[in-house]
Amino acid sequence: TTKSEIVLSGDSGTWKKVCCSVKATKTEMGRLVILFRGRGRIGVDYVSLLPxxxxxxxxxxxxxxxSTRIVQVLKECHPSFLRFPGGCVVEGDEVFENQYRWRGTVGPLEKRRQIANTWGYMQSYGIGFYEYFCLCEDLKMAPLPVVHCGLLCQIRVGEQRGEGYRRIMPGTKMFKEEVIDNVADLLFFAKGSTESQDKEEEYWAGVRAEMGHPEPFSLEYVGIGNENWGREYFENFAACLMGLRQYEYAGKQTDLLKKFGITVITTAGVDIRPQDSNDNWKIINEKYRDMIVDEHVYNSYQWFIDNTKRYDFYDRNGAKVFMGEYAMHTMSDGRGRLNGENNLRSAIAEAAFLTGCERNSDMVKLTCYAPLFASTANYKWTPDLIWFNPRDIMRTPNYYVQQMFAGNTGKFILNDVCETDEDNAGGILIGAHATQVAVREVRIRAIEDGKLLYRHNFKDGMGGWTAFPRAAGGRIADGELIIDEADAFNGFWLEGNYSECEVEVDMRRIKGEQSFIVGVGVRGVEDRGTMDCNAFSMSCQYGKNHKGYDVSFDKRVDFIRTVCELMGKDKFVGYAPEKNTLKIVYGGKKMRAYFCKDGEWNFLFEKNVWRVNERVFQSATTDGEKIWLKVVNASGTEQDLHVELKNFNKKTSAKVITLSDEDENVINEIGANEGAKHNIVPTETNLKIGGDFFDYKLDKNSVTVFVLD
Known part of the structure; x- marks a missing residue:
């Protein structure tokens, strides 16, 4: 026990700031106790204990x-920017008063008013926007602040509670003050001049100077909105932009975004759900091509492994991408509870995805894992990149992947350094999800000349169609294949080598609340002995109750992989009582879907598709002489790597940085109050190169960076 005393005096009833120093006698868990001696009435507010x-x-x-220890770990991850204060915390929940208010986070600590946040706890604002800007300056990170656009969290309020979307309406005094001025004041605070002719700029620049930073901060990006979508968002977004571009500044109408050199970051909605994301992207590429789009993904291992080519197909003339939040999660029921450990398996999946982001860095301008920090004493979400307790810090395998990628990147991308097999031909899938359907006939025609390649009517029996392993199956009845209703996916597949084709399936819905499914390019069907069998397909899931999540179906997160477009209510046209036809036009790299009801064809969607059965991934960059080659081995076995160096000066050696383990589920550990154990960390070795090539055996379950100098 150690103690210090403060003598209190005065009876004026005004607040007075007092402080003292306490020297600990040893390192252990403790607590702060404040005792008062004497007579009188004392009011206490804002108690803080800091090292x-x-x-x-x-x-x-x-x-x-x-905290020095926490900042140092962040610094060692080589960040180039920092997004703050976060995502959902910006938006608020229940009431507008709980939207993150950056203006309340600056100035003296005792004057920063605490508020409840989206995650269910009080924010002290002990760290505010000023400290964030200072930290960015210290670590040479570009600051990327995010502000709300006048919408409460659409997922929590509108979707989960079904209460409708709550927003501050454009054109109102509240919208001007809480949305438009909120951004304008942020620009004044960060980049304004204390000698400005505009009174608001002068005031907020003065606040910054009084806090200890007279000179302006660097600021290039501002995010407006987080995980927002739809009419409500884009009306608010457009009104905010107009207000900023026609702002009353020093007596003149001024474009503040242009004046302060700001690139606006807008949002693609939640978790790259096609229903939201596709619609957002259409609006953005029509009206806001000069902006960057914030995409978020919390998804399964298979999603990250299978989406390394996602950005190969994005419009190079459209808006650019900020992958603003991502992490591999375990999904207990398709798109149900998000959870997971920071194990090597998740780090490998994220590394594979990052190779695709790096190869497409002309399109993907920024990426960041989320969340960044988690306290063992109070956390609301897992996994997280960096864990800390009162004494120790634990770097996760995911942290080391971020460190390896961020610290080993050149200025230029080297494209086409590896041959890839783009053949997407395969078999056909028919199935259902929580719905009973009857299929009468399947037809396959060549796109080029309309030639009939395959036709089967189930009045003639199964005709080679096989139930997927562990699926509920079905039966032939009255000339139809009845696919029984099941809680998870249930379906059949036909082996084949079909591509550049049109697939038509005649069907009718019997009962159920979910969807009918047709897939193409089916490969690799096998029984894993569990509910999750293995297969690859591009699928259309047609049903009225889906929100359009671009993931696999319920509990089978490794089942139907990639390009699974699920219809939301806006694209659902219903069923005819007897005959309906779902058509897939499959061109190998494009897939279109149509639905015929009552003799009328309805267009559903068009998607880019890509082969996803690779298990070794790569990206390469250079500064002209030095080469950084990143290779991710997710195959589960050792792999032989052969590298040839062409049109570069002769290299004699390479530094090899490897993160690997026999057990893909290995984790690093941390105690609630103290102690951290790092079971897996990167290792470094040197590799001699004898000529213009080298061979190397990649560890199983590995992320490897070769630095050739």
Whole structure:
């Protein structure tokens, strides 16, 4: 036990700031106890206990303090930017008063008013926007602040509670003050001049100077909105932009975004759901091509492995991408509870996905894992990149992947360094999800000349169609294949080698609330002995109750992989009582879907498709001489790598950085109050190169970076 005393005096009833120093006698878990002696009435507000050793210059950080150990771990990850304060925390929940208010996070700590946030706890604002900007400056990170657009969290309020979307309406005084001015004041605070002729800019620049930073901060990006979509968002977004571009500044109408050199980041909705994301992208590429689009993905291992080519197909003339939140999650029921451990398996999946982002860095401008930090004492979400307790810090395998990628990147991308097999031919899938359907006939025609390649009517029996392993199956009745209703996916497949074809399936819905499914390009069907069998397909899932999540079906997260477009209510045209036809036009790299009801064809969607059965992934960059080659081995076995160096000066050696383990489920560990154990960390070795090539055996379950100098 150690103690210190403060003598209190005065009876004026005004607040007075007092402080003292306490020296600990040893390192252990403890608690702060405040005892009062004497007679009288005392009001206490804002009690804080901080270590003497904190990050940064004391004059610069006059108010909020940062932990040196935590900042150092962040610095060692080589970040180039920092998105703050986060995503959903910006939007607020239940009431507008709980939207993140950055203006309340600056100034003296005791004057920063706490509020409840989206995640169910009070925010002290001990770290605010000033401290974020200072930290970005110290670590040479580009600041990327995010502000709300006047919408409460659409997922929580509108979707989960079904209460409709709540927003501050454009054109109102509240919208001007809480949305437009909120952004304008942020620009004034970050980049404004204390000698400005505009009173608001002068005021907010003065706040910054008084806090310890007279000079403007660097600021290039501002995000407006988080995981928003639909009419409500884009009406608010457009009104906010107009207000900023026609802002009353020093007595003149001024485009503040242009004046302060700001690139706006808009949003693609939630988790790249096709229903939201596709519609958002259409609007953005029609009206806002000069902006960057914030995409978020919390998805399965298979999604990340299978989407390494996702950005190969994005419109190069459209808006660019900010992968603003991503992490591999375990999904207990398709798109149900998000959870998971920070194990090597998740890190490998994310590394594979990052190779695709790096190869497409002309399109993908920024990426960041989320969440960044988690306290063992109070967390609301897993997994997280960096865990800490009161004494120790644990770097996850996912952290080391981020460190390896961020710290080993050149200025230029080397494309086409590896031959790829783009053949997407395969068999055909028919099935259902929580719905009973009857299929009468399947036809396959060549796109080029309409030639009939296959035709089967189930009045003639099964005709080679086989139930998927562990699926509920069905039966032939009255000339139809009855696919029984099941809680998860249930279906049949036909072996084949079909591509550049049209597939038509005549069907009728019997009962159920979910969807009918047709897939093409089916390969690799096998029985794993569990509910999750293995297969690859591009599928259309047609039903009225789907929101359009681009993931696999319920509990079978490794089952139907990639390009699974699920129809939302806006694209659902219903069923005819007897005959309906779902048509897939499959061109190998494109897939279109149509639905025929009552003799009328309805267009459903068009999607890019790609082969996804690779298990070794790569990306390469250079600065002209040095080469950085990243290779991710997700095959589960060792792999032989052969590398040839062409049109580069002769290399004699390479540094090899490897993150690997025999057990893909290995994790690093941390105690609730103390202790951290790192079971897996990157290793470094040197490789001699004897000529213009080298061979290397990749570890199983590995992420490897070759630095050729």
């Amino acid at each position: 003497e050793d904190v990050w940064g210059d004391a004059e610069k950080y006059r108010n909020g303090k940062l």
